[in-house]
Amino acid sequence: MSPTKPVEELDRVAIRFAGDSGDGMQVIGTKFTESTALAGNDLSTFPDFPAEIRAPAGTLAGVSGFQVHFAGERIRTPADEPDVLVALNPAALLANVEDVRPGGMVIVNSDAFTAKNMERAGYAEDPRPALRDRFRLVEVPLTSLNREALRDLKIGTRDADRSKNFFALGMMYWLYGRPVESTERWLRGRFKGDVLEANLRVLKAGIHFGETTEAFPISFTVPRAKIQPGHYRNITGNTALAWGILAAGKRFDRSVFLGAYPITPASDVLHELARYRHFGIRTFQAEDEIAAASATIGAAFAGELSVCTTSGPGFVLKQEALGLAVMTELPLVVVDIQRAGPSTGLPTKTEQADLLLALYGRNSDSPMPVLAAATPGDCFYTMIEAFELAVKYMTPVAVLSDGYLANSAEPWQIPDVEALAQGALEQRTDPEGFHPYERDPDTLARPWATPGTPGLEHRIGGLETEETTGNVSYDPHNHARMVALRAEKIARIAQDIPPVETDGADRGRLLVVGWGGTYGAITSAVEEARADGLDVSAIHLRHLNPFPANLGEVLKSFEHVLVAELNSGQLWRLLRAEFLVDAQALTKVEGLPFKVSEIRGAIDSILEGEA
């Protein structure tokens, strides 16, 4: 054993792992995250990977990254700038190094800096000498150290090299004092024989290298965060969303149907739920997006809690079917995990630009409630609420998540699921006086009368329906009444949703308005600005249709309103149109989440000279 090195305590650290898309960066990022959660830190992650499964090795196009931010205090974003970059090749360095905090640490695999690799990445000359002035450059011959650690094992060089991500992980475990056990346990469950032995061995070798190398004179520690007492786990947005669907089934004691077609970044929800046939959920991989929506609506007609999950291009294809669900007033949830577009766009990159599509993407007046999740863990509760509104108001409900929420992770307090259960849903069985479009006087919901129920035989369809009877009607006045009724029903949901809460003072200079996955960045920026003495508050909208009843009043209580969103100003347009408020827009369409500094910059520029 080498003599123990000194340990320095840090408040927070952000590390970015970067390498080829086949280098296993997402795996070690996830393992580092799990270990960090067990170490008791608050954390937030940001996986960022290309759409290609294996882009040409060593090129910029193939770089895959995973950023993890952890702290001994409450944090809400993956951090604007990583403090540490681990780059497995020149391309990973080139793609990421300009993001690193000035003076931060850059760890590179020096074995990968051959003339050929540097050329392939696009470096005209060796970048390392110039970097030494700006960063603390640590050069580790990862490939050769990794091979050395496996010398007496009977595996080929190619297999040996594939494990070098775990050498890098071990090194980072040592550097930040992370527990290794959860990763070892995971490896044992995942691999066997020589591959298991190799991965376990290089993970240890990485730790030992950290202990002994002079390149790391000290190691670091981040104290446990003071978070609310309870039982916690790590969760990504897509996992939370999938479990939220299971939770809705439990809440209403009803079997669940999921119709889906593979699409990035929504497929994980289908994968997750396909494993749980014993939970009373039937997953159906349809032949296309339209069939997925159609089968889901069919299952809703037949009485299941029904949901379809997709992303932008698939959400477009579903709109005609969703119009039918609006017309036939059937309860179901459609989830759009938004990605950058238009068209195929940037399939693995995040954006919030489907809001107007969710609201207005169908032919004619076709109102549908729209909810948006704010954080990865919040996807769980958003799904439950969406199902609640769907069955109470007999309507399809749109839920918007995004690529960032889908793949990012945060610690999540595990809820008491027994407390979620509400008992079985009431359903119409009495044939006496039954009319398919008779409405509940409060909610305007029509009865959910499902096939198999004697005496309630009826027909529904896409043709305009006569009020109450549900028969086909071409009467102009009936059509006008039905359009108004469908709109009024959705508007009445506002009576069921809580008033929006203001983070900060109820009135003042500036209100920052956000929705969906930008919650972390906006909240961090606003808190930081208030700590610096600025008069700024924030609201974050979960309900995009209808809006909370008090929204207009809140907006009018501030001199300035800033709407921050990852599109070209969609909510901004809605708020101006709806409330005649002279809001300003902060938009970003780079396929990346907001940085805290970008929001802070906009706050400062509005309040500049007014202090």
Added chain:
Amino acid sequence: MAAAAKMTRKDFISSQDVRWCPGCGDYSILSNVQKVMPELGVPRENVVFVSGIGCSSRFPYYMNTYGFHTIHGRAPAFATGIKLARPALSVWVVTGDGDGLSIGGNHLLHTIRRNLNLQILLFNNRVYGLTKGQFSPTSRPGMTTKSTPQGGIDYPVDPIAFALGAGATFVARAIDVDASHLQEVLHRAHAHLGTAFVEILQNCPVYNDDEWVEVENRKTRTDASLVLKDGEPLVFGTDERRRGIRIENGVPSIVPLGDEDPVTAGIAVHREDHESPAYAFALASLSRPNFPLPIGVFRAVEKPTYETLLQRQVDEALAKRGPGDLGALLRSGDTWTVDS
């Protein structure tokens, strides 16, 4: 259920006025379906008719059962969701040549190949009726329509061959006005465990009148059609012009028979249950004017249904893992406790 036994055709007639054109073949099909329904022994509340868009797709409104008039081409997908949610329901898809084979070709293909236990009735009149007379994917080449004033240049798709190509386990053809045969085929389709695909030749008196007159007309029917009967040779034609179909290397030809015994003359004997669909494809290739048009069941084979296989997975998962425990799932993997 006692009530089901007492039901008659009238119990399946809805209160809505039927609004097809006078003389439309759909009237006959509706009437025959309403006649067959009480004979199936399925309680009315367990019957669901699902349709897309087009003249044929108004069908559910006229049936006093559960019904869903959906969107263009997608009825098989809606029916799939209904059937997967409630496998005990008797689900009938009603579609047309445009709805089922043009805009909805993809769903028809995949629904058939999954072999859900449902019935698909495709009314084929070889024209778009509701949109007022454009050519359809089954229209004869060269057909002059509003959208093909110089004649159609599309090669058509044959519904029977399409269904066979999709791996259908039950494929049949019937005629709108041949009541007894249509009823027999509907009974067979319902009895079949799996997707039953039935093409019903249907006359559109407004936009494509007399398209099927040769096989609808009692006088010409015997020579123009070949009635398929399981176990019997492929023989057609009136006594003096009695002929048979021989199939060699998958290619059919007509053999004059006179008094000769069909089997010794090498005439094919109809079998619905060939494991290979090749024989049924050969039958599907028989078309007017060179051959008689086959009517009846082309193919009927057994294969586990999609919903049976799905239920098997549910049962296996339950047997292996017990009923899902959400609380345990949420606490699975690495978790930690923060103390106060």
